[in-house]
Amino acid sequence: MSKIQTHIKEVKLFINGEYVESSSHSIFEVKNPATQEIIATAHEASYEDVDRACRAARKAFEEGPWRTMSVAERCSKIRRMAEIILERKEELARLEALDVGKPYHVALEREIPRAAENLSFFANFMEQQGGETYPMGEEFLNYTRYEPVGVAALITPWNLPFMLTTWKLGPCLAAGNTAVIKPAETTPLTVSLLGEIAKEAGIPDGVVNVIQGFGPDSAGEYMTDHPDVDLISFTGETSTGKAIMKTGANSLKRVAFELGGKAANIVFEDANLDKAIPVSIQAAFMNSGQVCLAGSRILVQRSILDEFVEKFKQAASELKVGDPQDVETKMGPVVSEEHYKKVTSYLEIAKEENATLVFGGKRPDLPDYLEEGYYLEPTIYIQENPNARICREEIFGPIVTLIPFDTEEEALEIANNTDYGLNGVVWTDNLQRAHRISHHVRAGTIWVNCWFVRDLRAPFGGFKKSGIGREGGHHSLEFFTEAKNICIALK
Numbered sequence: 508m509s510k511i512q513t514h515i516k517e518v519k520l521f522i523n524g525e526y527v528e529s530s531s532h533s534i535f536e537v538k539n540p541a542t543q544e545i546i547a548t549a550h551e552a553s554y555e556d557v558d559r560a561c562r563a564a565r566k567a568f569e570e571g572p573w574r575t576m577s578v579a580e581r582c583s584k585i586r587r588m589a590e591i592i593l594e595r596k597e598e599l600a601r602l603e604a605l606d607v608g609k610p611y612h613v614a615l616e617r618e619i620p621r622a623a624e625n626l627s628f629f630a631n632f633m634e635q636q637g638g639e640t641y642p643m644g645e646e647f648l649n650y651t652r653y654e655p656v657g658v659a660a661l662i663t664p665w666n667l668p669f670m671l672t673t674w675k676l677g678p679c680l681a682a683g684n685t686a687v688i689k690p691a692e693t694t695p696l697t698v699s700l701l702g703e704i705a706k707e708a709g710i711p712d713g714v715v716n717v718i719q720g721f722g723p724d725s726a727g728e729y730m731t732d733h734p735d736v737d738l739i740s741f742t743g744e745t746s747t748g749k750a751i752m753k754t755g756a757n758s759l760k761r762v763a764f765e766l767g768g769k770a771a772n773i774v775f776e777d778a779n780l781d782k783a784i785p786v787s788i789q790a791a792f793m794n795s796g797q798v799c800l801a802g803s804r805i806l807v808q809r810s811i812l813d814e815f816v817e818k819f820k821q822a823a824s825e826l827k828v829g830d831p832q833d834v835e836t837k838m839g840p841v842v843s844e845e846h847y848k849k850v851t852s853y854l855e856i857a858k859e860e861n862a863t864l865v866f867g868g869k870r871p872d873l874p875d876y877l878e879e880g881y882y883l884e885p886t887i888y889i890q891e892n893p894n895a896r897i898c899r900e901e902i903f904g905p906i907v908t909l910i911p912f913d914t915e916e917e918a919l920e921i922a923n924n925t926d927y928g929l930n931g932v933v934w935t936d937n938l939q940r941a942h943r944i945s946h947h948v949r950a951g952t953i954w955v956n957c958w959f960v961r962d963l964r965a966p967f968g969g970f971k972k973s974g975i976g977r978e979g980g981h982h983s984l985e986f987f988t989e990a991k992n993i994c995i996a997l998k
């Protein structure tokens with residue numbers, strides 16, 4: 508008998524202000540990755556359902572009051588959504604932990620509050636926006652308005668489902684657009700509640716629609732091809748971004764992509780290891796390493812390699828792996844069987860590439876009721892060859908690779924030796940070096956002596972294959988608005 512309290516749930520579609528079943532009666536199962544228990548069944552949206560959702564969003568955009576109501580009124584409703592999320596935070600955190608396998612307390616203390624903040628931040632930010640004015644002497648005056656674009660398809664992955672969906676929904680709604688949301692098929696639970704939360708907050712029917720289903724030949728592809736969708740905001744795998752771009756090109760949809768990463772976490776010999784070690788452990792193993800910003804390769808200056816390895820290994824051995832619902836747990840399973848196979852295939856690859864296993868590399872010892880869960884110990888390798896696959900490919904699991912280097916130039920070369928460029932981390936007490944490295948690592952965010960510190964006004968996104976465009980502050984609003992210039996003759 509499982510110790511985990513499961514929550515059997517039927518996940519329906521939310522279209523035009525109400526829960527509906529799939530018109531094709533197609534259903535898929537949702538599993539708890541800690542036990543493989545079925546925790547819910549979800550309705551897969553057919554083409555007809557996606558079409559209804561997109562048309563409802565279009566109608567709400569064209570006819571409804573959402574686009575034309577005052578910014579103050581719109582934003583107060585978005586803030587109310589944030590309040591409801593906080594009122595329901597225990598329930599949402601419990602569902603997120605069940606669905607993704609992440610520790611409940613991480614969802615409760617970090618991700619669900621951040622989801623609420625994603626909405627309240629953009630509501631407040633939108634209210635402070637002005638426009639440009641360009642007087643042409645006494646004869647003409649130009650002024651700019653930022654108007655909503657239309658219907659947005661918001662497609663999100665399974666690693667931080669609720670947080671990442673609200674990160675898109677906040678600016679989308681604040682700017683006056685309407686939305687059709689599709690969470691990942693692996694983790695539909697929390698996002699399925701966003702429609703009812705919006706409705707309770709007083710947001711008109713049709714403005715927030717949530718559909719469920721898969722990617723290719725399913726709900727994801729249908730929405731990216733739909734003529735009523737104007738723009739697509741997507742977070743997920745780089746190859747999926749390419750597929751979405753191709754489909755969206757048929758009707759020239761605007762796209763913003765936040766894709767994969769393989770961050771270099773560079774530790775110089777003058778770094779404060781008392782800070783660098785615990786934060787690097789977080790960066791490697793938070794959410795079982797299923798974070799696009801994960802510091803999954805740690806470049807360590809050779810003169811401190813032995814000390815770093817000893818301390819890092821000790822800290823990894825103290826991470827409690829276990830039941831996501833247990834308050835002591837620091838790391839749960841990975842999200843699904845398919846993903847477990849992908850992640851654990853890198854154990855074989857590491858062996859073939861002669862990496863040195865420092866810690867982990869197998870299933871942890873766990874109570875019987877977790878024996879079917881997709882667990883892997885926090886795993887640490889040293890790999891001298893920076894071209895090895897574990898140094899360049901996104902594993903998206905609890906596997907971290909330590910790569911020794913001697914000089915600053917070498918560290919930079921290794922850091923940039925990947926197709927990705929989402930973020931990087933530098934540990935040093937040398938201010939000039941911190942700036943030099945930050946300028947030369949080709950990535951969208953560099954954290955110096957810290958990691959995953961987020962100011963929601965700052966640009967967030969990737970260089971190279973890590974994305975297209977930026978989210979955050981006015982960057983998000985630019986994506987979700989059309990700039991219009993109005994030129995007035997004054998005489």
Ligand SMILES: NC(=O)C1=CN([C@@H]2O[C@H](COP(=O)(O)OP(=O)(O)OC[C@H]3O[C@@H](n4cnc5c(N)ncnc54)[C@H](O)[C@@H]3O)[C@@H](O)[C@H]2O)C=CC1
Nearest residue numbers: 664690691721722723727728743744747750766767799903
């Ligand atoms: N934030 C990030 O950078 C993330 C990266 N990943 C990477 O992606 C890998 C697989 O994770 P998945 O969730 O399977 O990512 P994915 O990119 O396959 O799926 C993300 C979302 O896109 C949808 N989708 C898939 N194919 C589509 C298509 N052709 N058209 C429209 N929508 C489509 C999915 O149903 C899901 O909602 C991970 O192993 C990791 O490498 C995953 C999650 C987050």
Ligand SMILES: O=C(O)/C=C/C=C(\O)C(=O)O
Nearest residue numbers: 666674797798799800961
């Ligand atoms: O903090 C944000 O806004 C986004 C974080 C995104 C990830 O960590 C992810 O996609 O894994």
